[in-house]
Amino acid sequence: MFAAAAVAAGVMSGIGAGSAAAADPIMTGKALLGDPTAPDGSKIAKAEYRDDRNIRLYVYSAAMDQKVQIDVQRPADASVPRPTLYLLNGAGGGQDAASWQARTDALQFLSDKNVNVVQPVGGKWSYYTDWIKDDPELGRNKWKTFFTEELPPLIDGALGANGVNAIAGLSTSGTTVLALPIAKPGLYKAAAAFSGCAQTSDPVGSQFVKLTVETWGGGDTENMWGPVGSADWVANDPYVHADGLRGLDLYISSGNGLPGPHDTLDNQYGPPGAFGLANQLLIGGVIEAGTNYCTHNLQNRLNQLGIPATFDFQPNGTHSWGYWRDQLPKSWPTLAHGLGL
Structure with missing residues (x-):
């Protein structure tokens, strides 16, 4: 564990004196508010102050025996405890160029909101779930434990958050953000899933998982949940366990795969060139x-279960960042309601 003084000593230079940060005891004092430890011994190993609104934490996960980078944008007004939005990246875990920060203006959109924005970097090709075995290619993955048991008490204690959480994610994380509230009832008050597939255990859904983990990630789904169709595949299927979403504020969106307004040559949110x-x-x-x-x-x-949710089916659009960039502001009223904002 580190003391507040140690954090202050390790602060990076270049802290601005922006008006939003002036009311933030963390950014002005250049030290976290506490040095919490999760029940299993997970802790914040290091903190870096990057500018007048942003901190980078390195969190030691006891379940995975590794440090995880956590990028945090502080609330517009942090003079009182604020809620937290966990913003998850896609299949690459933000370890590649395909992240909210690199490909969108998400942080700019959220910059005037009174919410801690927490972006984990790590867990590529893992589906952010707990794997039953270590994988030769992808290592040890206990991300469900990390997001439900380890990280939240550290964020609340170190940043002075108020314990009210929402979660949003895209693509593979569009599955995760539905699975985690089911795994830990009450932890998250709202969830937004963009272009995800909730069903993981039927023939279609399992092929999506295998494509991501094995074809793109080089891992083995048997180390993840065992043989396809086994109990762990069903246990981690948000579609099967959708009743666990009752009571959440839900926003769920998808395009249809046909070309849309962001499917143009050298679109600012798309990959470059004709290829x-x-x-x-x-x-x-x-x-x-x-x-x-x-x-x-x-x-x-959800209709069969009588669970209300906001669905947005775009008339056109592919699996790409321009559409997810558009969806975050559209989902904000739903997330904000769950966060109490």
Whole structure:
């Protein structure tokens, strides 16, 4: 563990004197508010002050025996305890160039909101779930434990958050942000899932998982949940356990895979060049058509269970950042309601 003085000593230079940070005891005092430890011994190993609104934490996860980078944007007004939005990246875990920070203006949109924005960096190709075995390629993954048991008490204690949480994610994390509230009832008050597939254990959903973990990530899904169709595949399926979403503020969206306004050459949110556009249209089109199928199924499931949710089915659009960038502001009223803002 580190003391507040040690954190202050390690502060990076260049702290601004912005008006928003002036009311923030962490940014003005250059020290976290506490040195908490999670029940299993997880702790904050290091903190870096990056500018007048942003901190980078390195959190030691006891479950995974590794340090995880956590990027935090502080609330516009942090003079009183504020809620927390956990903003998850896609399949690459933010370890690649495909992240909210690198590909969108999400932090700028959230900069005037009274919310701690927490972005974990790590867990590529893991589906942010607890794996039953270590994987030769992807290592030890206990992300469900990290997000439900380890990280929240550290964020609340060190940043003075008020314990009210929401979670949002895209693509593979669009599955995760539905699975985690089911795994830990009451931890999250709202969830926004963009272009995710809630069903993981049926033939279609399991192929999505295998494509991500094995084809792209080089891992083995048997180390994740065992053989396809086994009990762990079903246990981690938000569609099967959708009743656990009752009481959350829910926002769920998908395109249909057909070209839309962001599927143009050198779009500012897309990959560059003709090859990048072709990849977005072909691969992104197929993936989004699949998530559209899953999302309609989830809508039917929630309707059957009498669970209200806001669904946004775009008339066109592929599996790509321009559409997720558009969806975050559209989902904000739902997230804000759950956060009490």
